Amino acid sequence: MYKQRMNHVLTKMQEQGLTQLLISEPSSVFYLTGVRIEPGERFMGLLLRSEKAPVFFIHRLFPVTPQGIAVVGFADADDYLSLVAAETDRQKPLGIDKHLFAGFLIGLMERKAASAYVNGSPCVDLVRAVKTADELQKLRIASELNDKTIEIAKNSLRIGMTEKELEQIILQTYKDLGADDISFPPIVAFHENAADPHHENSNRRLKAGDMVLLDIGCKKDEYCSDMTRTFFTQEPTADERRVYELVRQANAAAENYIRPGMRLCDIDEAARSVIRAGGHDREFTHRLGHFIGMDTHEYGDVSAAYDWPVQPGMVFSIEPGIYLAGQFGVRIEDLIIVTETGCEVINHVPKEITVVSLN
Template structure:
């Protein structure tokens, strides 16, 4: 158990008037304990209480090293009344926090067994703590992004090798493993030509052709932390219209980054990028938010959107990824991760954002 993180959660629980907290999100449990517990359809709960020591309730199929975990573990058989066992650990009254992934098939019976308690969504308690990366986490984010930068340099030449999008993705995995990552942090988006104009295209068996824009939205998982970056390159020569779009997106990316500083709001970053694209006449073709928070998961709590008025604080890490997607013309997205510092932000990606035209081999 990471005692510092646990103490932060318990202090937040006290401040929010939540005396008990049922943590079932595997990533939240991992964040607190260092143990990745995926129990499928079976119940697994880390029980936190401001007045008691934490306990892990888990099926006997998943034996744990209590000494290594640093917490007491209670086991149940599949045939046990495991919700009843949990209820027996808990206080009958007060406010119970429940996280966002705990299934109703467990929550509803618990509410029936402890009707005197008040139940609230408390996921935000851990989510908000995870938003602020510690110095150690910041170093891990830098290392993951450095691996992603290096791998991007090895990936780009492959777009003119006659490979399908799926084959490029498979080659990228090999590159990541060679460069010290443990794999993809998400399924890569590799999009040639028309697919580049689909912001969440699913990588398929298409091949690129001369003049295509190629969106490379990729990220590696390294030492438990995620990288995420997008570059758009061109096979051979880019059209004049594609060049225009590219330069607009690049400037929007830079403006979003410039707006990322402590005391600003997430919506300020979105607006800085979005307003420039609107000014240039492409607002209708920028169809998504400007970014998302990132860390142990590629999409964490928080987003860079025009509706998010939360304040940026040192230690927050998120993407800035404006795009313009014009069907039949070109799709361009440029994405960097930024880390909010005491006086601005640190851009974690250093791979060139200059327009790249990859020469076609004769």
């Protein structure tokens, strides 16, 4: 499996005119080797070469034996960047991924490790963007855990509870259901706090009539989930209903538009045009979606900035929102898998208006 992935990356390198690529992003190293290391401030690098075998550079604190890859270990006092430069072709450009710390890059430049230094991240990122059947199944399983968790969180709503208290219920539920970790800190936003798309949970207490926005995700077997739902605690007002239905229609418009060959920017526009027609274009303040896999936010946006045609096996979020400062916010987010004929939505929590009874 890992050799096949490396071969796909080597093909992308050839298309970009690169013969060598240094990969430092931990999730990409894991993707290509099966070795999961978070080196912190220390250097870690996987050097892929079209004409020679790969080499993995890692501090001796992390004893690893990736199959079929030579390992060069080093200690804190070693000149580890010179060890890297000894393995590169100094007469050719070196691809560098987006994760490499600037200090390491400057050190390689000082050692004249290559003739030039170019962004080589797309060589890996574009391969990771199209998931295998095994990866897709892991994403489905993580999303199934997320579905169960958000239902438990919804049913746990009580008058007087704080956002932070509901966050703790979500975290405990993930543990109880067997998740390995969270994809990101849960966002729990009551009513006016939901007008901040990246609200930080507070001691704001739940009141009757509040809207509740939950944006949560967990990890299982290295793969992430991510979903947002907005619930009501009493029948919505006419304005709340209008805004909610506008967001739901935008979500549906984008998901119905997706099929192979459609561009990411056009998928974004399919949702954005619905919200624009409803008079809230300025209150939809972010991209429609992001790619996801081993990382919550992987390379690629569903936005006007990306004109890629989508392919079967790509996985990304569809999450339109409207945020009315000082009033309330609504976001509805699903993860979708691009299929041969359209898309598969891997979240199954209903998106119709849901009114939760509070005790």
